[in-house]
Amino acid sequence: MRRSKAQKFADFVTFPLRAFTLFHKDRCGLSSLASERFDYAAAEVTGFCLDVGCGFGKRFIDEFLGGNGRGIDVFPYAGLNDEHIVSNLSCFPFADETFDSVTFIASINHAPESQRDTELSEAWRVLKRGGNIIITMGVPVVEVIVHRLVWFYDRFLGFHVDMDTERGMAEEETYFLRDSEIRERLERAGFQRVIRKPFRTQWGLNRLYVAWKD
Numbered sequence: 001m002r003r004s005k006a007q008k009f010a011d012f013v014t015f016p017l018r019a020f021t022l023f024h025k026d027r028c029g030l031s032s033l034a035s036e037r038f039d040y041a042a043a044e045v046t047g048f049c050l051d052v053g054c055g056f057g058k059r060f061i062d063e064f065l066g067g068n069g070r071g072i073d074v075f076p077y078a079g080l081n082d083e084h085i086v087s088n089l090s091c092f093p094f095a096d097e098t099f100d101s102v103t104f105i106a107s108i109n110h111a112p113e114s115q116r117d118t119e120l121s122e123a124w125r126v127l128k129r130g131g132n133i134i135i136t137m138g139v140p141v142v143e144v145i146v147h148r149l150v151w152f153y154d155r156f157l158g159f160h161v162d163m164d165t166e167r168g169m170a171e172e173e174t175y176f177l178r179d180s181e182i183r184e185r186l187e188r189a190g191f192q193r194v195i196r197k198p199f200r201t202q203w204g205l206n207r208l209y210v211a212w213k214d
Contacts, residue, residue, distance in 0.1 A: 002042065018030055040197075040208055041208060049065055050092070052103065060105060072085070072092070072093075092122045099126050105136050108182070109177050117185055120186060132210055133191055133210070137177055138207075139207075179196065193214070
């Protein structure tokens with residue numbers, strides 16, 4: 001499922017079209033924005049991975065990591081069973097140092113604000129020494145525009161292009177986290193060497209953060 005150089009070039013050139021049409025699955029030889037996020041995140045995964053907020057069918061684990069990991073979520077999306085549903089993400093159901101990587105792909109903003117530090121501390125606990133955490137998050141103004149556009153498409157056109165429409169936004173959830181908050185929370189949880197990498201094929205308007213448990 002990794003993209004070729006030719007695919008990345010096509011995705012770069014057509015980014016405005018893909019951003020405003022917001023198709024949920026790859027089509028017409030172009031990557032969906034979701035596939036793009038998964039591709040960038042997969043490049044940073046170092047081994048057995050925990051995907052927090054895995055969404056429909058734990059697609060990242062199954063399609064982009066070849067099943068090498070576990071997906072968990074608080075919402076019973078289609079394709080998930082009891083082993084993937086966690087009622088309280090402030091306590092991950094795994095032993096210490098189980099995973100090589102932990103991912104929050106467009107999901108850390110859905111953790112209630114008062115629980116974000118706890119969830120990141122749990123990510124640190126279940127990571128092996130030398131493991132990494134990967135978070136994706138768009139530029140704040142872009143996240144707001146995209147969510148408004150998604151709301152319009154889903155409500156008035158019936159497209160159902162986003163998971164938020166099905167599950168809704170709970171209290172203390174937000175559309176985005178600022179760069180400074182992500183860095184501060186990662187450091188409070190014990191992670192080190194926090195770096196930010198732009199999604200070049202999304203013109204730098206989305207990015208991922210990688211940090212390590214040394």
